[in-house]
Amino acid sequence: MAVSTVSVTGLTTFPLHEVYNNYGIILLEALFQIGGLGITMLATVGMVLARKRITLHQRQLIQIDMNQPRLSGTVRLAYSVFGLMMMLQFVFGILFSLYLYFERGYAHISKAFFEGFYIAISAVTNAGFDVTGTSIMPFKHDYFFLTTVIFLIGVGGIGFPVLTELREWAGTRLKQKSGQKFRFSLFVKLAVFFALLFFILGTLLILFSETRGAFAHRSLTDKLMTAMFYSASTRNAGLQLDSLSTFNTTTMLIFSLLMFIGASPSSVGGGVRTTTIGILILYMYSFIRGRRNVNIFGRQIGQEDIQKAVVVVNLSVLLCGTAILILSATEKQTLTALILEVTSAFGTTGLSLGITGSLSIVGKWVIIILMFIGRVGMLYMLMLFVSKRKKDLSYSFPTERVIIG
Amino acid sequence: MAVSTVSVTGLTTFPLHEVYNNYGIILLEALFQIGGLGITMLATVGMVLARKRITLHQRQLIQIDMNQPRLSGTVRLAYSVFGLMMMLQFVFGILFSLYLYFERGYAHISKAFFEGFYIAISAVTNAGFDVTGTSIMPFKHDYFFLTTVIFLIGVGGIGFPVLTELREWAGTRLKQKSGQKFRFSLFVKLAVFFALLFFILGTLLILFSETRGAFAHRSLTDKLMTAMFYSASTRNAGLQLDSLSTFNTTTMLIFSLLMFIGASPSSVGGGVRTTTIGILILYMYSFIRGRRNVNIFGRQIGQEDIQKAVVVVNLSVLLCGTAILILSATEKQTLTALILEVTSAFGTTGLSLGITGSLSIVGKWVIIILMFIGRVGMLYMLMLFVSKRKKDLSYSFPTERVIIG
Ligand SMILES: [K+]
Ligand SMILES: [K+]
Numbered sequence: 147m148a149v150s151t152v153s154v155t156g157l158t159t160f161p162l163h164e165v166y167n168n169y170g171i172i173l174l175e176a177l178f179q180i181g182g183l184g185i186t187m188l189a190t191v192g193m194v195l196a197r198k199r200i201t202l203h204q205r206q207l208i209q210i211d212m213n214q215p216r217l218s219g220t221v222r223l224a225y226s227v228f229g230l231m232m233m234l235q236f237v238f239g240i241l242f243s244l245y246l247y248f249e250r251g252y253a254h255i256s257k258a259f260f261e262g263f264y265i266a267i268s269a270v271t272n273a274g275f276d277v278t279g280t281s282i283m284p285f286k287h288d289y290f291f292l293t294t295v296i297f298l299i300g301v302g303g304i305g306f307p308v309l310t311e312l313r314e315w316a317g318t319r320l321k322q323k324s325g326q327k328f329r330f331s332l333f334v335k336l337a338v339f340f341a342l343l344f345f346i347l348g349t350l351l352i353l354f355s356e357t358r359g360a361f362a363h364r365s366l367t368d369k370l371m372t373a374m375f376y377s378a379s380t381r382n383a384g385l386q387l388d389s390l391s392t393f394n395t396t397t398m399l400i401f402s403l404l405m406f407i408g409a410s411p412s413s414v415g416g417g418v419r420t421t422t423i424g425i426l427i428l429y430m431y432s433f434i435r436g437r438r439n440v441n442i443f444g445r446q447i448g449q450e451d452i453q454k455a456v457v458v459v460n461l462s463v464l465l466c467g468t469a470i471l472i473l474s475a476t477e478k479q480t481l482t483a484l485i486l487e488v489t490s491a492f493g494t495t496g497l498s499l500g501i502t503g504s505l506s507i508v509g510k511w512v513i514i515i516l517m518f519i520g521r522v523g524m525l526y527m528l529m530l531f532v533s534k535r536k537k538d539l540s541y542s543f544p545t546e547r548v549i550i551g
Numbered sequence: 552m553a554v555s556t557v558s559v560t561g562l563t564t565f566p567l568h569e570v571y572n573n574y575g576i577i578l579l580e581a582l583f584q585i586g587g588l589g590i591t592m593l594a595t596v597g598m599v600l601a602r603k604r605i606t607l608h609q610r611q612l613i614q615i616d617m618n619q620p621r622l623s624g625t626v627r628l629a630y631s632v633f634g635l636m637m638m639l640q641f642v643f644g645i646l647f648s649l650y651l652y653f654e655r656g657y658a659h660i661s662k663a664f665f666e667g668f669y670i671a672i673s674a675v676t677n678a679g680f681d682v683t684g685t686s687i688m689p690f691k692h693d694y695f696f697l698t699t700v701i702f703l704i705g706v707g708g709i710g711f712p713v714l715t716e717l718r719e720w721a722g723t724r725l726k727q728k729s730g731q732k733f734r735f736s737l738f739v740k741l742a743v744f745f746a747l748l749f750f751i752l753g754t755l756l757i758l759f760s761e762t763r764g765a766f767a768h769r770s771l772t773d774k775l776m777t778a779m780f781y782s783a784s785t786r787n788a789g790l791q792l793d794s795l796s797t798f799n800t801t802t803m804l805i806f807s808l809l810m811f812i813g814a815s816p817s818s819v820g821g822g823v824r825t826t827t828i829g830i831l832i833l834y835m836y837s838f839i840r841g842r843r844n845v846n847i848f849g850r851q852i853g854q855e856d857i858q859k860a861v862v863v864v865n866l867s868v869l870l871c872g873t874a875i876l877i878l879s880a881t882e883k884q885t886l887t888a889l890i891l892e893v894t895s896a897f898g899t900t901g902l903s904l905g906i907t908g909s910l911s912i913v914g915k916w917v918i919i920i921l922m923f924i925g926r927v928g929m930l931y932m933l934m935l936f937v938s939k940r941k942k943d944l945s946y947s948f949p950t951e952r953v954i955i956g
Binding site for chain 1: 760799800801804805808831834835838839858859861862864865866868872875876879880885886887890933
């Protein structure tokens with residue numbers, strides 16, 4: 147439970163609303179902040195430390211480089227990000243509260259404020275805990291509400307570097323500094339590009355899979371809104387509009403895929419991260435086109451970053467695969483439920499068919515480890531465990547070609 | 552059916568022994584030869600052509616290089632391989648026939664010869680079709696028989712380059728040419744190393760998964776023999792000793808993994824190929840150890856071969872994942888059965904829970920395409936579809952670092 151809160155996954159072993167009272171929930175909200183922002187801050191500090199350590203060895207393979215020469219320092223980034231997230235939650239908390247009170251006819255303004263803030267905070271910090279017992283199901287046909295929540299989930303999952311650069315860009319525009327041309331970094335362009343790509347792809351897949359299933363007899367607008375909501379929510383927040391058991395196996399697998407992909411790096415989300423899998427896709431595309439270099443947005447992606455992406459994605463597949471294999475032996479659940487549970491933990495999403503509570507001890511530990519690795523990120527985990535790094539051998543072996551299948 | 556025969560998968564839509572008479576089965580055996588050897592021959596010719604085309608463009612990414620300067624030509628390889636395989640089948644066909652007649656008490660010598668040759672041919676050519684209706688279940692506790700079959704499956708799956716080099720090595724030893732030192736190529740070392748590694752790993756996993764399941768109440772020798780048999784058979788031949796439904800979900804997933812890995816390149820087997828996945832593992836291991844180059848057996852693996860391996864493995868995962876997603880929508884089967892079916896087709900193994908016949912039209916086409924790609928190999932498929940290759944851009948973009956999750 148504690149790991150689940152700090153890793154903002156949303157997998158719980160008992161229904162929250164039955165156990166926690168309002169004060170407990172406010173405590174939870176504070177923990178979300180620590181979870182969603184704190185770990186990122188820790189990671190930022192970790193980055194600074196890592197950079198220091200790595201400059202000692204030249205040509206190291208694992209280097210964390212924020213690649214933002216315009217920022218004066220990492221501490222300024224952390225401050226800037228924290229303020230932005232707090233402001234968003236405050237503004238949208240009030241907005242939701244007023245909306246609930248005036249438009250949705252909540253009897254008590256205190257209840258409206260409580261739930262309004264809860265939803266805003268959950269969406270931005272990627273919490274996805276279910277405190278009302280019905281997630282946000284009462285609002286499943288409320289398009290204004292859904293659009294706003296999708297936007298907030300998107301903001302939380304797009305990553306702090308993107309938000310910071312956007313603010314800087316806005317600052318430059320407002321001040322109208324003559325002669326100063328603002329250029330977004332390659333990372334920000336990639337993060338936005340792949341966030342949109344996976345969002346659209348996810349929406350289409352869900353729409354296609356459920357158009358005659360759970361979405362039958364709904365209007366096209368409703369189908370589209372619901373598909374968009376789940377495409378955003380599964381990669382990140384884990385809020386849900388329906389009981390997951392209404393969906394078919396194909397949709398569960400699509401959800402699992404989206405949860406595995408996850409959000410941007412340096413965001414409140416988890417998973418293998420959009421840009422990481424994106425770079426692998428670009429690499430494969432370049433190979434098929436017969437190109438040696440990976441070029442996009444007028445820039446070339448470095449060999450070391452490509453190597454990192456390859457290792458992170460493939461180790462993540464291996465990790466989740468192993469977890470599914472272990473759970474299939476220890477748990478008496480359907481394979482679909484187990485795949486959903488594993489990817490949900492790894493993507494720190496928190497969607498589940500409700501089997502988290504009935505897992506065996508081994509199963510719970512597997513899920514906890516997955517949540518932790520998913521939140522911290524595979525590359526950081528590698529850095530923690532592999533402290534001593536060797537240099538390249540001073541001599542090199544002759545290269546010999548082999549047959550590839 | 553025709554695709555299944557030529558791609559030596561062994562997935563059929565009806566029980567063979569009920570439909571085909573003895574003459575039909577002899578025809579099938581001829582088709583196995585065409586399937587197991589013919590496609591490889593075609594591929595060999597394809598390699599020669601590919602090499603010609605590629606020398607036109609320098610620094611192309613997809614190059615097929617047999618890397619055997621000692622061989623005078625590819626044609627000699629093809630001949631040599633064909634003779635070897637035919638000889639093996641003939642020798643072991645006779646051996647099995649005599650064994651069946653004298654030791655197992657077959658009443659008619661013709662039936663003994665028929666089945667003996669059938670088993671030998673099936674094992675070596677990776678066919679795995681079930682003509683007796685019980686696969687080789689009657690021999691499940693016959694350790695002499697099992698060991699021999701495992702050996703033959705191993706020979707078929709180890710790949711032609713390995714067999715040819717072994718023969719050459721044996722020739723050098725016999726002639727005792729003074730001063731001539733034989734060195735096995737890196738590919739052969741990798742192929743043998745990973746074939747053994749995956750064989751041992753598979754055996755242990757199966758043993759561990761079923762020791763209290765399907766293997767309960769069996770002697771340790773019997774458990775080990777059965778696990779070894781399946782570890783060899785799933786990566787390749789697809790012969791079975793038990794009805795697959797006696798195994799638990801975990802074992803099915805292990806089988807699926809082994810079938811996905813498949814056999815060596817340039818062998819009678821399919822799948823993503825042992826050395827390909829092996830090179831990816833070595834690449835990840837080198838990264839974790841902080842090394843830039845991938846060194847093994849005193850040689851360095853080239854960057855282009857690594858890139859090929861990364862693309863082949865990840866595209867194969869994507870392909871099988873997509874197939875499973877499609878089948879989960881079109882078929883009314885358990886996810887486990889579908890995963891087994893998909894990897895069985897891709898690995899051209901032919902193990903199945905018997906759902907092949909009841910697949911929908913879409914499902915059958917998906918399986919046929921998988922069998923074809925699995926047999927021909929992902930890299931060849933890419934070469935077929937991506938005919939026009941561009942050179943690297945004459946100018947290069949500046950490299951920019953990005954954050955990897
Ligand atoms: K979550
Ligand atoms: K087969």
